[in-house]
Amino acid sequence: xxxxxxxxxxxxxxxxxxxxxxxxxxxxxxxxxxxxxxxxxxxxxxxxxxxxxxxxxxxxxxxxxxxxxxxxxxxxxxxxxxxxxxxxxxxxxxxxxxxxxxxxxxxxxxxxxxxxxxxxxxxxxxxxxxxxxxxxxxxxxxxxxxxxxxxxxxxxxxxxxxxxxxxxxxxxxxxxxxxxxxxxxxxxxxxxxxxxxxxxxxxxxxxxxxxxxxxxxxxxxxxxxxxxxxxxxxxxxxxxxxxxxxxxxxxxxxxxxxxxxxxxxxxxxxxxxxxxxxxxxxxxxxxxxxxxxxxxxxxxxxxxxxxxxxxxxxxxxxxxxxxxxxxxxxxxxxxxxxxxxxxxxxxxxxxxxxxxxxxxxxxxxxxxxxxxxxxxxxxxxxxxxxxxxxxxxxxxxxxxxxxxxxxxxxxxxxxxxxxxxxxxxxxxx
Numbered sequence: 001x002x003x004x005x006x007x008x009x010x011x012x013x014x015x016x017x018x019x020x021x022x023x024x025x026x027x028x029x030x031x032x033x034x035x036x037x038x039x040x041x042x043x044x045x046x047x048x049x050x051x052x053x054x055x056x057x058x059x060x061x062x063x064x065x066x067x068x069x070x071x072x073x074x075x076x077x078x079x080x081x082x083x084x085x086x087x088x089x090x091x092x093x094x095x096x097x098x099x100x101x102x103x104x105x106x107x108x109x110x111x112x113x114x115x116x117x118x119x120x121x122x123x124x125x126x127x128x129x130x131x132x133x134x135x136x137x138x139x140x141x142x143x144x145x146x147x148x149x150x151x152x153x154x155x156x157x158x159x160x161x162x163x164x165x166x167x168x169x170x171x172x173x174x175x176x177x178x179x180x181x182x183x184x185x186x187x188x189x190x191x192x193x194x195x196x197x198x199x200x201x202x203x204x205x206x207x208x209x210x211x212x213x214x215x216x217x218x219x220x221x222x223x224x225x226x227x228x229x230x231x232x233x234x235x236x237x238x239x240x241x242x243x244x245x246x247x248x249x250x251x252x253x254x255x256x257x258x259x260x261x262x263x264x265x266x267x268x269x270x271x272x273x274x275x276x277x278x279x280x281x282x283x284x285x286x287x288x289x290x291x292x293x294x295x296x297x298x299x300x301x302x303x304x305x306x307x308x309x310x311x312x313x314x315x316x317x318x319x320x321x322x323x324x325x326x327x328x329x330x331x332x333x334x335x336x337x338x339x340x341x342x343x344x345x346x347x348x349x350x351x352x353x354x355x356x357x358x359x360x361x362x363x364x365x366x367x368x369x370x371x372x373x374x375x376x377x378x379x380x381x382x383x384x385x386x387x388x389x390x391x392x393x394x395x396x397x398x399x400x401x402x403x404x405x406x407x408x409x410x411x412x413x414x415x416x417x418x419x420x421x422x423x424x425x426x427x428x429x
Contacts, residue, residue: 033207034149035158038142040200041105042165045138047173048112048131048193049077049366054178054271055186056253062186063121067254068374073128074250075374078367080132081139085360088137097141097148097211098204104138105201112194116187127190132363139359148211160286163340167278167333175272182264225353230346233403235357238339239365240396241301245332246369247376248308248389252325255311255382260321273322274329281333289334289341294404297338301396303331309390312383336362 052059052073060070092100111130118124146158177189225231256262256270281300289296307328314320343358373385 028150030207031150032158033203034209035146035161037200037203037207038101038145038149039162039165039168041101041138041204042142042162043168043173044105044193044197044200045108045131045135046166046169047177048108048190048197049135050074050169050174051177051189051193053250054174054253054267055181055189056251057257058181058186059124063124065121066378067251068378069121071250071370071374071377072125074246074370075367076125076128077132077135078363078365078370080129081135082360082364082367084133084136085140085356085363088133089140089356092137092141097145098208101138101142101208102201102204104134105197105204108134108138109194109197109201112190112197116190116194135363136359139363140356145211149208160283163286163337164279164282166336167275167282167329169275172275175268175275178264178268178271182268225347225357228346230408231343231357233399233408234339234342234346235361237297237301237342237396237399237403238358238361239368240392240399241297241304241335241339242362242365243369243372244301244304244308244389244392244396245335246366247373247392248369248386249328249332250370250373251377251382251385254377255315255386256321258382259312260315260318262318262321266318270322270325274325277326277329278333281330282337284330285334286337289338293338293341293345294400296334297342298397298400300331300334300338301393301400303327304335305390305393305397307331307390308386308393311386315386 052070056067056070056073059073060067107130111127111134114130115124115127118127142162146162147155150158177193180189180192226235252271253267256267257264260270262270285296285300307324311321311324315324339362340355340358343354347354369389373389376385376388
């Protein structure tokens, strides 16, 4: 599986890190267990972050708040993650990455336990603040660790495994959380996630090797990246496509219940179909985006546009709704790897800084999309949310087309090719 980031390409022998110590040799089994532990950490984070999507109406009814107000559970983590990603990465720049990752997953466990015990909706929102800090810190560091956990030839596969946590959170986490919520109450779903997070934090400490910090990321590096045309373009298209997705997907449960007229149990099945398609999209997109970053990203955005624009029409039937959710799932499964690849290509010499900008922009837009969708759904309908989201996705396709029409090139992506096995003469569309 080709890698989708450049984060695995720097090495201890690089002149940028002349004093970086060699790590002791480890068995392949232990090395891959470390990769899996990071993947499980991201899985627990993604699941916790989007768990309210499947439980939105039940949590809202528990505290007598509207669907739009309940959508704040999706809005707050994203904004906090966007702010914490650069701040936490800079603040922990010289701390062993293993302990940083373990600490963030412990914080995630605390957030889940707080949500499970919350006596008011505001305490639930406090727990979501903790989730946001965890997302920003863990993602910015964990997403780029593949090359430090396995030998260089396996870095691409390891990156694919780590990023598979995103669709896995949809295919397993959210439907399972929704099922638990329906069977035993939404608080139980958060309680289960808290216990799982505790177990993952122990696994991280046990199997991830000591990872002394390399050259710490500085704020001036991040601000310097923003001056680049390709970085700004990556921000624009990431904003548009993530706005489209989360503006609509946050309220997919009210849509399915109010427009498709399915019960809570059927919603779980529909979300499961979406998540399974997302796993396929993750690996299909990862295979294509290294060689064809523009075409792959544009195809994903076009599929999201088609699904969301057609749902108000064809989503009135169960067959139509499932078919469009599958299309949507395949498309969105591709989006994170596409976005990270654009940021990585925009600044191949600063992999951790690229991950920070990717995380911050992605999470800020998740919040913006959920907030905008909440305003629309409270003042109009879930169908209108889908239509507006589809319009944003169409704008994404147009923006990517303009990037290609201007024949814009990226800086020399030699590190990316080295990690992915791509040859220097490959073309990128």
